[in-house]
Amino acid sequence: MNHQEIANQLMEHLGGKENVISAAHCATRLRLVIDDEEQINKKEIEELDGVKGAFSSSGQFQVIFGTGTVNKVFIELAPLLGLEENNNEERPKESHSDAAKKKMNPLARFARTLSNIFVPIIPAIVAAGMLMGLLGLMNTYNWVNADSGLFVLLDMFSSAAFIILPILIGFSAAKEFGGNQFLGAVIGGIMTHPALLNPWGLSDAVPETLDIFGMSVEMLGYQGTVIPVLLTVYVMSKIEKGLRKVVPNVIDLLLTPFLTVILTGFFALLVIGPLGRGLGNAITTVLDVVYNTAGPIAGLIFGGLYSMIVLTGVHHSFHAIEAEMLVAIGGNYLLPIWAMANVAQGGATLAVFFKTRNKKVKGIALPAAVSAFLGITEPAIFGVNLKYRLPFIGAAIGGALGGAYVVWTQVMANGIGLTGIPMFAIAQDPFNYLIGFVIAISSAFILTLLLGWKED
Known part of the structure; x- marks a missing residue:
């Protein structure tokens, strides 16, 4: 070449x-x-x-x-x-x-913004999720005593990323919103300050209250939250940009960060934080109700539609919801559904590889299928399945069936970002994830062969 x-x-x-x-x-x-x-x-x-x-x-x-x-x-x-x-x-x-x-368009722009914020953070969450999976195996099979020093340290390592999540998001979001990244991290630090009650693992504790400007404010931290710090850093970036327009250059380095931190800090604890916490709780509650009420039907719908959502680019916005869910309910039940949709695209592409007589299509289909099994679906979707349409439909049905199974068996993940084969590392129930994996691939493969397609 x-x-x-x-x-x-x-x-x-x-x-x-x-x-x-x-x-x-x-x-x-x-x-x-x-x-x-x-x-x-x-x-x-x-x-x-x-x-x-x-x-x-x-x-x-x-x-x-x-x-x-x-x-x-x-x-x-x-x-x-x-x-x-x-x-x-x-x-x-x-x-x-x-x-x-x-x-x-505005919706795609919003999704891309969230993607740019969360994609750099994914490695930290993946590492924490894999550590949680290792701890789960150690605890289930009694490999190590839960009171041992090794277990305690690994438990500390696994929870660290979620405890400081607002700091990580603050740094990344400030960069995306055009603010100072280190001020964004400081705002995240304010929202996770030791003086605030850490809700991570302390659900029964009651926070103290302070009287500020006649308002009663709960001293409750935002460890593990997502939406409050996103909103706060967005406002921080607007405040910082506004100040830089009016503050003289000679004192900009001193005055702008000083005023930005004070104004944003008060705004975070008095207004944005509580509103963001309420919004985050509302989103996870609604999803939880749908998940527990509709059950496999929800998996069937989400698994079938996910590949079409990928075409719009809006799927990038799911990272924020998944990160919030990890802390709120202790697991991510959306990621296994997305994984089923992704590997089903690989199954359909594999069917095209075996049936087509076109050498160039064969050369594209096999590596595209392998890529889909590893969680990267664009080569399979745009290079093969969507091009011939019917394989894409076969993959959508396979994703729906796999999605229904993983919801029925309540498969969850300990992180975000990994699908396909790599998700085995963070799956809470690897056995049922494997069954769903096989269902999605095999059904997409068989349906694609049955549906057929025109080579031209």
Whole structure:
């Protein structure tokens, strides 16, 4: 594969250098913000060597190359596009994220914002979830005494990420909202200060109250919460930006952080925090009622619809709800449902691989299926299943059946972000997760073969 030649042809089919506002890449795809998508020759791009599919989503035109290949193509494409030299007045230099957001509708923009905040935090939550799973095995099979020093330390390690979650979110959210990241972390620290009662594991404790400006305020901390700190840091960023416009430069370094922390701190404990806590509790309560009332039917619906939600990009907003759920009920029952939908896409793509006679489709389908089994579904969805439509429907039905099973058996996860095979590391019930996994893949595989599709 000649990566330089592919980059040259790709730039030509994209409408030239002037039609590309910004470019970036993820693990499998080139992500391009395009000025005028009418100039793109999508059919020719899909025929390029190594291209597994192309689609427009989330304000970006995305070209699937697969892991490893996309990096090599991007290295050749970047200097051809000359994006770093683009400083003209009509299209000033800006970040790829900002350029993409301008192309999105408000709902997609909101989902992308939440994704940008939570994706960097996922490794910390995954580590904590895996530690919780290890502790569960140690406790269930009596590998280690619960009073031993090893168990106590591991328990401390596993809960740390959730206790300081507002600090992690504060840092990440401030960056996304355009505020000072360290001030965002300070606000998270205020909301988890030792002077405030830690509700993490202390559900029966009663917090003290303080009289502030005639208002009675509960000294209750926000350890493990999500929505209160998101709202607070958003307001903090607005306050900080407003102050920087009016505070003279000579005293900006001293006065702006000082006033930002004071104003936001009072606002957090008196107004935003209680409102955010109530909103977070309301969301988890509603989901809990639906989960316990509808049961497998809820799993059937959510598992069947999730892949369609992925097409809109709105699925990124679920991270905030899942993080709140982990603390509120001690587990995440949405992630196993999403996992069923993802691996079902892999099952349908695998069926296409075995049945198709097209060598290029075979070359795309097998790695795309493996990628879906590992939790990355875009190559399977956009490169194969959605292209032929009926395999996508087969995958949706497989995801629905798998989702119904994991809800029926009440499978939950100890974290967020991991689906497919990697989710075994954080699944609270690996055995039933495995059964749901097999149901989703096999039903999607069989239904795709039965439904058939047209190669052309």
